[in-house]
Amino acid sequence: MNEPKRAHKVYAIERGTVIDHIPSPMALKVINILGVTQQGILSVGINFPSEKLGHKDIVKVENLELTAEVTDRLSLVAPTATINIIEGWKVVEKRPIHLPREFVGILRCPNPKCVTNAEAARTRFLREGEGRTFAVRCAYCERLYRNPAELVV
Amino acid sequence: MDFSGRSIVSMRDFTREDIQHVVRRALEVKKGAYADCLRGKVLATLFFEPSTRTRLSFEAAMVRMGGQVFGFADPNVSSATKGETLSDTIRTVCGYCHVIAMRHRIEGAARLASEVSLVPVINAGDGANQHPTQTFLDLVTIQEEVGRLTNIRIGMLGDLKHGRTVHSLAMALSLFGAEFVFISPESLSMPEDLTAQLASAGLKFTEVRELSDIGKPLDVLYVTRIQKERFEDFQEYQKVAGSYRLTPAVLSQAGEKVRIMHPLPRVDEIAPEMDSLPNAVYFRQAHNGVPTRQALLGLVTGVIS
Numbered sequence: 001m002n003e004p005k006r007a008h009k010v011y012a013i014e015r016g017t018v019i020d021h022i023p024s025p026m027a028l029k030v031i032n033i034l035g036v037t038q039q040g041i042l043s044v045g046i047n048f049p050s051e052k053l054g055h056k057d058i059v060k061v062e063n064l065e066l067t068a069e070v071t072d073r074l075s076l077v078a079p080t081a082t083i084n085i086i087e088g089w090k091v092v093e094k095r096p097i098h099l100p101r102e103f104v105g106i107l108r109c110p111n112p113k114c115v116t117n118a119e120a121a122r123t124r125f126l127r128e129g130e131g132r133t134f135a136v137r138c139a140y141c142e143r144l145y146r147n148p149a150e151l152v153v
Numbered sequence: 154m155d156f157s158g159r160s161i162v163s164m165r166d167f168t169r170e171d172i173q174h175v176v177r178r179a180l181e182v183k184k185g186a187y188a189d190c191l192r193g194k195v196l197a198t199l200f201f202e203p204s205t206r207t208r209l210s211f212e213a214a215m216v217r218m219g220g221q222v223f224g225f226a227d228p229n230v231s232s233a234t235k236g237e238t239l240s241d242t243i244r245t246v247c248g249y250c251h252v253i254a255m256r257h258r259i260e261g262a263a264r265l266a267s268e269v270s271l272v273p274v275i276n277a278g279d280g281a282n283q284h285p286t287q288t289f290l291d292l293v294t295i296q297e298e299v300g301r302l303t304n305i306r307i308g309m310l311g312d313l314k315h316g317r318t319v320h321s322l323a324m325a326l327s328l329f330g331a332e333f334v335f336i337s338p339e340s341l342s343m344p345e346d347l348t349a350q351l352a353s354a355g356l357k358f359t360e361v362r363e364l365s366d367i368g369k370p371l372d373v374l375y376v377t378r379i380q381k382e383r384f385e386d387f388q389e390y391q392k393v394a395g396s397y398r399l400t401p402a403v404l405s406q407a408g409e410k411v412r413i414m415h416p417l418p419r420v421d422e423i424a425p426e427m428d429s430l431p432n433a434v435y436f437r438q439a440h441n442g443v444p445t446r447q448a449l450l451g452l453v454t455g456v457i458s
């Protein structure tokens with residue numbers, strides 16, 4: 001028997017940001033790292049079939065146009081994601097994730113002797129290397145971390 | 154090149170040209186240039202962790218240039234004991250002086266201080282992280298003793314895993330195309346990070362376990378202390394420390410011209426009978442701490458260009 005067709009997998013939105021091609025199951029991490037948990041209606045789709053990724057997640061953030069500075073944080077947890085800015089039900093801008101040179105305030109340094117854990121200093125990490133397997137170095141204690149996704153607060 | 158107002162936090166912040174500039178100025182200071190140029194300037198030495206040698210060297214540098222010094226050598230007398238944050242201490246003290254030299258056991262403390270300070274901060278050691286003035290004085294010594302910084306062949310011996318001096322020096326020399334021989338027990342070898350960085354910069358390095366495996370003669374052999382605390386087994390420590398102890402026989406392995414350097418203090422790793430050899434440059438190296446810091450103090454306060 002054929003599976004009945006659904007009109008929408010995740011409801012279309014009139015205005016806001018759609019984050020597509022998130023590797024499954026990173027959608028909740030994506031919401032966290034974008035800091036949009038308190039920002040109005042979010043629609044989350046997990047485990048959709050995807051030609052590119054096998055499985056993908058989708059996050060739709062209503063009434064909020066996320067800047068590249070914010071969405072580029074996704075290079076840590078969902079580098080394959082694509083960003084669609086929606087206005088009047090239409091995609092008005094489509095962009096990939098860029099690798100930022102530094103990550104400010106969104107990672108925590110695991111070194112207990114680092115000054116960012118001793119004082120209320122905003123963390124800052126510098127990217128080292130290109131591509132999807134980059135490392136980050138704490139701008140303060142200068143330790144290198146090869147798995148930046150693990151440092152997400 | 155403008156160092157005026159610039160903090161000296163980490164060797165990662167300096168280019169090859171920056172380093173050459175500082176080394177040149179330090180050697181000019183040594184020849185008597187810039188006398189009294191820091192008259193009217195005040196240095197604050199904030200030693201949240203004691204270090205007599207480094208602190209005295211900073212104070213000597215300032216006084217020799219005609220400047221004045223105040224500060225503390227013992228964190229128990231500072232306001233940190235009352236719970237004041239480092240940032241607040243720095244924000245306050247920077248209004249009292251023209252430059253700050255600071256040592257702190259917390260890694261990254263100097264970077265944070267440099268971000269909140271209105272005057273330049275010179276890192277005099279932040280935990281296991283950086284001690285850039287030591288690296289600069291090492292480089293001044295190499296320039297002076299070998300006659301160049303470019304393409305030297307340097308051996309680094311001892312605890313290469315924890316020794317921040319060898320990490321910083323290796324990084325700095327990598328800008329000058331050095332060739333490295335790392336001599337250490339396996340458990341204390343150079344961190345992979347650093348060797349990966351050298352490899353990606355296209356530099357040659359070898360890692361050996363015994364002094365006898367050095368290979369071709371060296372320009373410099375940089376010796377560091379192997380600390381007892383790093384070993385669980387005391388006998389293992391004795392065995393390792395004993396095998397790396399330098400005696401005049403090292404010249405047959407490292408070459409007759411090799412310059413022996415050490416950041417000091419040494420314990421047993423260099424036999425006293427080495428001291429009278431022309432190869433032993435470690436005390437001259439320690440003395441270079443003063444002109445090097447003189448030059449840095451002059452550069453960051455803008456009185457030396």
